C-alpha cells in the first residue's frame with residue numbers, strides 16, 4: 355500500500371501570499387535583471403522620483419546623507435549618479451562606539467526593525483571598519499561625499515561612508531556630521547538628505563502614525579542643523595530632503611505646518627514602484643529656507 359503523501363513544506367496563508375506577491379512583482383524581476391545589481395527594490399522608487407522631479411540627484415549635489423540606508427539600494431543609485439563606480443574605491447564603514455551589530459531576523463524582505471540587535475563578536479563587515487578619526491580620512495575630490503546610516507550593517511559601496519547607528523540616539527547627529535565634513539566640504543553642510551526610514555510596522559494605526567511622525571521630526575531636526583540653505587547659493591533648489599512617511603491626516607498637517615513654511619517647494623509623491631496597498635508616501639522638499 356503506498357504511503358500517504360505529505361507536502362514537503364507547510365506554508366502559512368501569510369507566507370503563501372508573501373511569496374505570490376514577490377513572484378508577481380515586476381520591480382523584483384527588474385532588480386534581478388538590472389546591470390547595476392541594485393540591492394533593493396527601493397532603488398527603483400528613487401530612480402523614478404529623480405526622473406519625475408527634475409533630476410534632483412544631480413542638481414549641484416556634492417554632499418548626501420542617506421538615512422535608513424540598508425541594504426543600500428538608494429546609496430548605490432546616488433553613488434552611481436555622482437560618478438562613484440569603481441569597486442576599488444569602497445567607502446569606509448564605521449560603527450557607533452559601544453554598540454553591537456545586528457542582522458534582520460529571517461527574510462531580509464520581512465518587517466523592518468526586527469533585528470537580533472546587540473550581538474557581540476565580529477560583524478560580517480569588520481574587515482572594512484575604519485578606526486581612524488574621521489578628521490584624518492582623506493577627501494575624495496570632485497565627486498562629493500555620501501554618508502549612509504542604518505541600524506543594520508551594510509556591505510560597502512564605492513564612494514559611500516557607511517555608519518551603523520540608531521538615528522534616534524542622541525549621538526547620531528554629531529557622528530553623521532563628522533563624516534560629511536571633508537576638506538572639500540569643510541562646513542559639513544548637506545545638499546540632499548534622503549530618509550527611507552520606517553519603524554517596525556505594528557498594524558495599530560495610531561502607534562504606526564506616531565512612530566512615523568517621530569522619525570520625521572528627528573529627520574527634520576537633523577535637516578535644520580545640517581542642510582545647506584538656498585540663500586547661500588541663490589538657487590531655489592539648494593537644500594533638499596526626500597523623506598518617507600505613512601499617510602495620515604496628522605502627517606498631512608505636519609507637511610502644511612512644518613515642511614511648507616521651511617522649504618521653497620514641497621511635493622507629496624507616491625512612486626509607481628511603491629506598493630499600492632502600502633500607506634507609505636514620500637515628501638520631496640527643495641530649497642531650504644534656513
Ligand SMILES: C[S@@+](CC[C@H](N)C(=O)[O-])C[C@H]1O[C@@H](n2cnc3c(N)ncnc32)[C@H](O)[C@@H]1O
Pocket residue numbers: 393394396397421422423424425426427428429466467503504505506519520521522550551552553
Ligand atoms: C525600507 S529600508 C531602506 C531601504 C533602502 N532605502 C535601500 O534602498 O536599500 C528602511 C531601513 O530603515 C532602517 N531604520 C529604521 N529605523 C531606524 C533608525 N532608528 N535608525 C537607523 N536606521 C533605521 C531599517 O533598519 C531599514 O534598513
